[in-house]
Amino acid sequence: MNKEDFRNFISSKGLKITKKRDEIFDEVLNTKGHFDPEELYMRLKQKGSKVSRASIYRTIPLLVEIGLIEEVERVDKHAHYERVSADSHHDHMICMKCGKVIEFFSPTLEMLQDEICQRENFHKIRHSLEIFGLCKQCQ
Amino acid sequence: MNKEDFRNFISSKGLKITKKRDEIFDEVLNTKGHFDPEELYMRLKQKGSKVSRASIYRTIPLLVEIGLIEEVERVDKHAHYERVSADSHHDHMICMKCGKVIEFFSPTLEMLQDEICQRENFHKIRHSLEIFGLCKQCQ
DNA sequence: ATCAAATTTAAAATTAAACTCAATAAAAAT
DNA sequence: ATTTTTATTGAGTTTAATTTTAAATTTGAT
Structure with missing residues (x-):
């Protein structure tokens, strides 16, 4: 799974490749362990990205669909996600x-x-x- | 698990046995399969009960604590519950x-x-x- | 470069669930 | 049985997460 795969996936769905989607994809790729939408948003903020929460929430389902991440536990009342590594399901x-x-x-x-x-x-x-x-x- | 058990549990917690709690308990006892708080509320409404959603939301954790129900899947974005039968966990x-x-x-x-x-x-x-x-x- | 269609943001809307508080009901005390 | 205490109630408000809206911007195809 690399940026090429992601771009192909986006294109093949008739969607557009945008800076924001790239930024979110990159950040998720670099994220180890669990995260939730808010954490992802804050991490991007800190790196100077101007993405909005809305974009985060809109991109996450795409990342789930392509199989990069999956929803894991809901300990609190919000969703948590985690990178899917084909070789390390747990x-x-x-x-x-x-x-x-x-x-x-x-x-x-x-x-x-x-x-x-x-x-x-x-x-x-x-x-x-x-x-x-x-x-x-x-x- | 019968109403006596429920009443004893309520009393032993220093809580009060009320008409509304009884109504909710009875309705859950009579419910087969999955349900969510809103469904429970509507079912009680239809039967003429005047319980509010607040009471439903306040009583559900008690029913979970006493072991009558448990939270099951979250297919939608809200919680679903199901009767626990000691002999039929699944x-x-x-x-x-x-x-x-x-x-x-x-x-x-x-x-x-x-x-x-x-x-x-x-x-x-x-x-x-x-x-x-x-x-x-x-x- | 042009332009329709998709995407973006900020803000507003929505949703489930929790909380507030005055009125009410249940248990305890008299 | 009556009073007193304390918990519970419903209606409406609040919160937090997520989704949608609407106007501005960006993309990709021509």
């Missing part, structure tokens, strides 16, 4: 006390899900597993 | 095309999660697994 444990998010991955869990979907004739595209509880420190 | 497959929700349960999956949490010293309280994809009909 799920989340969320501490209900301190809000800490622990990432984990279990191949067995993945396979098990595939089996369950096969049984139901369901074509799995993606999944989201969130385990809520208390982290080591908060118990 | 997860969801959600069709991205037609919106159909398929419920499933896998003891193996549950155990696997417990194991993963033990490894991480995470005290699991509840979890939510949503598999998105295409149902048999929509593939």
Whole structure:
């Protein structure tokens, strides 16, 4: 996934390649870990970009559609996103006390899900597993 | 879980047993499947109840706390709830095309999660697994 | 370069959910 | 049973996130 892919995607949808979309795409590409629209907006602001929140909110669904990011947990009442790396899907444990998010991955869990979907004739595209509880420190 | 349990729970919290709380509790008890606060409000309205949305929003967290309901998927941007039946926890497959929700349960999956949490010293309280994809009909 | 169509911004609108507060109802005290 | 205390209620206000509007600007095709 690079800027070329993004531009091709935008064009192929009949949309226009603009400075603002590029700026947002670049910033998301450089972002590690979780973020929410407001954080993304502030980070761009600090770098001198003049994008508005509206553009952020309008571009995020495009980034989800192209598969660069995905919506992860909604701990607070707003959406959080995260870069999708084809090779590093993981799920989340969320501490209900301190809000800490622990990432984990279990191949067995993945396979098990595939089996369950096969049984139901369901074509799995993606999944989201969130385990809520208390982290080591908060118990 | 019956009205007695609910009343005891309310009392034990130092709260008061009121007509409105009873009405909301009864309605939720009689509700099968998913619902959101607005649906619950409309259903009560239709039955002649004079509850306000405020009471709905104030009572739902109590029903979650007592374990009668739990928050399930957020297909739209607002919360959806569902009755918890001690003996029938399940997860969801959600069709991205037609919106159909398929419920499933896998003891193996549950155990696997417990194991993963033990490894991480995470005290699991509840979890939510949503598999998105295409149902048999929509593939 | 021209121009229609898409995109932008700032501001207003919308949405779900929480809060405020005077009136009311429930529990406790008398 | 009556009074007193305290919690709950509904209507409307508020908040925070997100979406839409409308006017100005930018893009891409000609």
